Amino acid sequence: MTIVVNVQEAKTRLSELLHRVESGEEVVIARAGKEIARLQPVTPRTRSFDAPLLSSLGSVDANAFLEPATNEELADWEEGHAGDPLTQLQNALGTRT
Known part of the structure; x- marks a missing residue:
């Protein structure tokens, strides 16, 4: 998600904005409505594979995909x-046909 803030707001809330950037958000700083800078993480946030992406689907046996089709x-x-x-x-x- 990207949020846009003006220069004064960015000065006032810099610590909060940096926390948001660390959590994966992107912050754009604008002057008089014109975008002039972008705050983004130095390294992109990586997804943890410890938890399933779609937990509502339940577990699937990966070996089932390798079995021949009937x-x-x-x-x-x-x-x-x-x-x-x-x-x-x-x-x-x-x-x-």
Whole structure:
């Protein structure tokens, strides 16, 4: 997120603005509404991989991605499936092979 502050406000709140920059925000300093400087972290903030990014999805066994697909799964990929919009369009146009 980027916030814009004027020069006087930046002087008054410099410590607070630096804390915000350390937490990953970007601060733009403006004079008379014209952007003149940008405060940003020296090194970009890196994401911690200790916690899952989408925890609501639950855990997934990574080995499951390496197992061969079943014939039914392959057929769904190659031939579409019930309710597949592309299959319905192809059927409607008569272009399904």
